Amino acid sequence: MTSIEAINISKNFGPVHALKDVDLEISDGCTVILGPNGSGKTTFMKILTRMMRPSSGLVKIDGEPLEENFVKSLGMIGSLVEQPEFYTYLTGREIMEFVCRIRNIPKNSVNDEIKRVSDLCGISSYSNRKSGTYSRGMKQRLGLAVSMISSPDILILDEPTFGLDPRGIVEMRNIIKNYSREEGKIVLLSTHMINEAVELSNRILILYMGVIRYDSMNGDDKRVIRVTFDEPFYGKIEEPFIQTRSTGNEALIEIPSEKKNWELIYSLVRSGARIREVEENYGIEDVYMNIVSD
Amino acid sequence: MQKTLQVTKYFFRNYYRSRSFYLMLVIDILICVLFIYFSFRYTSKIGAFAGRIIKNPPESIIKNVFDYIWNFALLYLPVLAAVFFGSPAISSEIEDRTAYHIFPLPISRYSLFAGKFIAAFLVSLVVIFIFLGVEWAVFPFVFHTYQVTAFYSTIYLVVIFLFSILSVTFLSSSIFNRNLYAYITVFVAYFLILNAAGYIINILYGYTPSYLLNVAAEILQTVYINIPIFGGSSSLSIAPASSSTILHSILIMLAYAFVSLAIAIILFERKEVR
Structure with a gap:
């Protein structure tokens, strides 16, 4: 081939x-x-x-x-x-x-x-x-x-x-x-x-x-979660989660494939975040925006 | 080889349809018209001109002087044609963005270069041969006889000169990515630097620098009578250039051609589309 x-x-x-x-x-x-x-x-x-x-x-x-x-x-x-x-x-x-x-x-x-x-x-x-x-x-x-x-x-x-x-x-x-x-x-x-x-x-x-930052064939590695907060949250997000964008009221967070969403939520709550909504987002547009706004 | 011929075929077509070719033809025709006018108007004075060098010049000398004067144009016509067709040959691929189309094709850069060179060479030859054809045709009208033998020598000499100067223009074109720089460089190098070097060396050291391309090209005239432009009065002679002088000039022109081509091909091979 x-x-x-x-x-x-x-x-x-x-x-x-x-x-x-x-x-x-x-x-x-x-x-x-x-x-x-x-x-x-x-x-x-x-x-x-x-x-x-x-x-x-x-x-x-x-x-x-x-x-x-x-x-x-x-x-x-x-x-x-x-x-x-x-x-x-x-x-x-x-x-x-x-x-x-x-x-x-x-x-x-x-x-x-x-x-x-x-x-x-x-x-x-x-x-x-x-x-x-x-x-x-x-x-x-x-x-x-x-x-x-x-x-x-x-x-x-x-x-x-x-x-x-x-x-x-x-x-x-x-x-x-x-x-x-x-x-x-x-x-x-x-x-x-x-x-x-x-x-x-x-x-x-x-x-x-100059770097391939995303490959949909390995898409699972780059799951992106959008988290909305009741109050602005500026706390530290624990590894292995990566906060790629944050406005205080909202954050985009990358989750490694082996981690579950509840583990992220648990980690955020433990850091003092008051979570209003968690949205799992596989949209390429968000992934793109997430990467290029680094 | 097959691919080189294809490149030649289509680039030749692109050349002869171009404005540059028609402009070159206009220049060619204007030069021919001027020379034809002066040939019929002033041929009677050629004897007087030759008479300054020898008394009662025979008809054969007058014929040689006639061709000597005509061949003055051949010192410049190949240069103009080479600049028109050779200077943008490589640089235009980048400037005009045609490289995006042609560089990824399955053909080596050497074949591409060779095809383009042959096409530019052929189209320049068309321009030069029109002039030579007119010169050949006018001669019997003036002298009621055939061309002198030396005329046929100038045909292969001008082909060699064209090969040489076209190689230089291809080198210039390979160096730059802008056509204008390639044009200017050849004009400045040939008409200013080489001429200046010729005069300066002649004045300071008292000899003709025959290793300069423009001096070697004078063989196109001196093959009739030996009055080199850069030479002092010491070399003034009504005799045509000797065989060894002709050979020497040919070798100089070929040396310029091969060195320029070698460097140009290396540069073209490494050229990137940025």
């Missing part, structure tokens, strides 16, 4: 640590990376697609280090990272032809492949126009079409719905869902839209300050 693996990937830009020891293995389904601007999502994707080299660590595609046979490895990856531009004086069709030839699609199959991805991504009507005349959304669709040429086993998409109109967003999501669920390919995408992440993914990661 094809897989993409990042082993202890770090990337530094001078004193800035964009990624810190990122470990990740994806072997199926659609994985979505969430994270605020500057969290390292795009840098991570650039490293996976060899646009950038890691300061340390290793990328493996299908078990082989990317650098060892990168032409073969990149042949298994289709990507749309950031908002790409294309060669202004080539038509969309010519750009797809070019990519088909680079991806070793036989000459007599090129037209069929172009028709397939053009129809899929809805660019057939303007693919004969020079790409310099395309709008942002058209380029985004062309980028997706190009990334899907030869049906690569792994599709890496960085904010793929950026710049699309509402209809385009729905269509793009359907294409991605279909590619992952029906065709059984690996999709790794980043987005700022939590609803998009929930809709598309079977695994969600939250990358924050």
Whole structure:
């Protein structure tokens, strides 16, 4: 089974640590990376697609280090990272032809492949126009079409719905869902839209300050409880519970998987808290807010 | 190799449809028109010019002087073409964000570099060959005879010069991520630094620094008559450059080309999209 693996990937830009020891293995389904601007999502994707080299660590595609046979490895990856531009004086069709030839699609199959991805991504009507005349959304669709040429086993998409109109967003999501669920390919995408992440993914990661802070595959480790107090509570919360956000009247507290909710309540009461309500919250939005407001 | 050819094919297409190519064509045609005008208007005075060096110059010398003057343009046309097509070749991948599309493709950077270089080389050749074609065509109208033998030497010499200067522009383009810096660097290096170095060395040490690219490129003119631009009156001669001088100039141009290409490829291979 094809897989993409990042082993202890770090990337530094001078004193800035964009990624810190990122470990990740994806072997199926659609994985979505969430994270605020500057969290390292795009840098991570650039490293996976060899646009950038890691300061340390290793990328493996299908078990082989990317650098060892990168032409073969990149042949298994289709990507749309950031908002790409294309060669202004080539038509969309010519750009797809070019990519088909680079991806070793036989000459007599090129037209069929172009028709397939053009129809899929809805660019057939303007693919004969020079790409310099395309709008942002058209380029985004062309980028997706190009990334899907030869049906690569792994599709890496960085904010793929950026710049699309509402209809385009729905269509793009359907294409991605279909590619992952029906065709059984690996999709790794980043987005700022939590609803998009929930809709598309079977695994969600939250990358924050260059570190994967949340992985829904290990979601049990990060149960979050929202506790509301009758009176403001500023007392110390005992370990192993971690208070990640507090307004005095309300606190978000992480509970390790082996602990029960009553153990938290008992601990809080013992610390003098007057509890009004305890709400167990598995919502990714809260987890996200909880992490990024650290 | 197959992938390199594909890169060449599509980049050549992108080049010849570009505004840069049409602008270059306009410049090319303007230069041709000027030279054609002066050829018909002032050819009768070439004898008088040559007569300053030798008395009663034969027709063969006058023909050589005619081509010598035409080839003045060939000292600059390859430079312009190389700057137009070579300077943005690598830097534009980053500045125009096309690298996001092309770097993750399953092709080595060497193949990509080679394909782009060949495409830029071919499109520059088109521009240069238009000029050479006009020069070749005008000659029989003026002299009612075929081109001199040296003209055919200038064809391979200008191809080598183009190869050399294009390599330098690719090096500049590999260093920078902004097209403007790549353009300016080549212009300043070639037209200012090399020219200044040529003059200064000539004045201070009394010899022609033949190891400078712009001096080596003078072979395009001196292959007809040996009046180098940077040389003092001591080297003034109506005789064409010798075979050894031609070979020396070729080696200098190739040295610039290979060193520049080697460094440019290393830089391109390490280039990151930030």
